[in-house]
Amino acid sequence: MMKTGLLVLSLLCATTAFAQASLGSATLSSQVQFAAHAERATQYPMAQEQNLLTNSSYFLVQGERPLWEVQPLSRAVPLGDVARALRKEHETAKKADIVWNN
DSSP: OOOHHHHHHHHHHHHHHHHHHHHHHHHHOOOOOOOOOOOOSSSOOOOOOOOOTTOOOOOOOSOOOOOHHHSSSOOOOOHHHHHHHHHHHHHOOOOOSSSOOO
């Protein structure tokens, strides 16, 4: 069964490669053609003004809210306190009974 699957896969790959090789060269052209643009930069009048908010509901609020009302201040732990806590944790951690030096 493995040989049959491998044969089908190789046949499929060979067919695909043959199709790409034969059809790919027929559709590609080696000639370079540049598009001709008669108008380069021409001035036109601007379009009429349009209101984008005709079908939407919006509200307007007067005044400003201070940042401390919107987002509370975060209390950062000093780096020294973090280092002391890690050192204490390292001292109380379980140590190995046997140390191998090779």
